[in-house]
Amino acid sequence: MSGTTMSGATTSPTTSPHPGRPSLFKGRGRYQLMVLGAVCCLALGGVFVRISEVGPVASGAYRSLFAAPMLLGLSVAMTRRSTGGASTPAERKATRITLRDQLLIALGGLFLAADLCLWNISFLYTSLAESNLLANLVPFIIAPLCFFLFGDRVPWKLVLPAVLALGGLYVLVILGTGLDPTHLRGDLLALATAVFYALFLVVAKGLRERYEATRIMASLSVVCGVACLAVAAVLGEKIWPHTARGWLLLIALAVTSQVLGQTLMAHAVKFLPLQLAAIFVLLQPIAAAGYGFVLFGQHLSPVQLAGIGILLVSIFWAKNLLEGRK
Template sequence: MSGATTTPDHDRQTVETGRPAPGAPPTSRKGGRARYQGMVLIAVCCLALGGVFVRVSEVGPVATGAYRSLFATPMLLAVSVAMARRSPEARAADGKKAAGARRGTRMTGRDRALIVLGGLFLAGDLCLWNISFLYTSLAEANLLANLVPFIIAPLAFFLWGDRLPWKLVLPAVLALGGLYVLVILGTGLNPTHLRGDLLALATAVFYALFLVVAKGLRDRHEATRIMATLSLVCAVACFAVAGFLGEKIWPTSAQGWLLLIGLAITSQVFGQTLMAHAVKFLPLQLAALFVLLQPVAAAVYGFFLFDQRLSLVQIGGIVLLLISIYWAKNLLEGSK
């Protein structure tokens, strides 16, 4: 994801919590906003590197995703431990009562089953997304995986009977138009390119399913510890799929290992952490706009590193999709 990621990033989810810090003086918010905007831009550039690492990795695309999830697990556990050791004052400022309620919730058998299910959905997201990079451009793979808002709404309707937000009809129609321009007109139904775009679209479905499962778990249990467990399940599943597909799993050089470590550091440490922190201090509309710069950054990487050129028709489809996703995010977040 988002990208597909091991934590609800983004670019496809953390923006939903983006609000100015409560209680902060207006002057301090204004003075610090440029710093948080810089953080988001760095995060976007780091997250967009995911496809670059997949293309240059010594191991297969699914195996690369497996290592990303595996290396993310200790990072998330370290964040969880650090949060648990924060001062009482910091915990109180961040909602001590709610955190205590989550810590006191016991892990049930149903929760464990949901963790396994969520990890499998995350693995499906990561497997499909990483494979899509081999068939379509980095820009399209990043963009199509961001169509989660249009999938979450019908899922909530069928699973919980939530009222369908009919205000999404217009942005959804615009998104369909963008898909037609990008995938049908832009590629001329080239089988290889079309396969990559369809894989990226399927990525959005799996990530939406993952978010549905993960939401309830994070409401009842400490978020980073849950995400660490989900990432571990995801890594095991991805290794199994990589073995089934006959991919090369073990890097044969120091450079191969460094690339995998670099993927984990850029996407997880810098990308996810900076994004999750910075969007909380930015207005929703601004945060959503910055997050949608990820496909743009991916397009720049694809052009300079892999000579991936987009036609004017494809650029037009991308613009339509970016507008529709930004529109949908703002409508959904404004109704909360």
């Protein structure tokens, strides 16, 4: 594609004096649309969980299990494309997952299962916007987590955005809900989601350095799905949909939230500045708020909106600092 564009630019008599700029802008705009589409897909997770015919944990199980073969298919296609359709025995041996990494996949899958279980249940008690937002407080959990696990130094510059985040939490959860027990339960579950997702990211990062992303996500999804099914059975949730619509909703959940959203995001952020990508990611709670308002009549008070605004600023600030920007 780039070669064709450059060729056309050099032969066209109407080429602008800066031929690279329009194509660069056009290309970046395409990836911005991809990230925006990914955000909208990811925010749909709570919608499908709320209207699913099965329990929230069972919905998470199907989301992962249905996504696994799709991700595995992507992995096989990408591997064949990179090797020209053939691989030597040495190459296959080099990509074989070791026993140690298989155990890490199992651990990461369990962390991802805990993340999905808690997050999906939180949708039943709090608004889609709050649940999506609180689950995105991962930057404030990753730093101390890496300190305790790996001895990494906690950046002191993260203290100010962390204090701001605590203020946002106070406004959103304490002042905004008046400590309503049901609402508070949902918010606490969403916060716990961020902890387990941070643990999952730590494991996934190490695996990603040694294996292709879709292959690892396919394996993690299988472990996550099986674990979620077991938890759903223990909780006594309804596990089997009773109509074709119920199955279609679960397939749509897997395609939008697990495959399409994650794949579009992973592909597009590679071609965008991190600061711009981070801004788009913060649109997920806003998209969820829109879904909640239109589909479920979920209204946010001015105090809750203020708390959400403070948290969005703190998360964006923390991401900038952790990515090495002032």
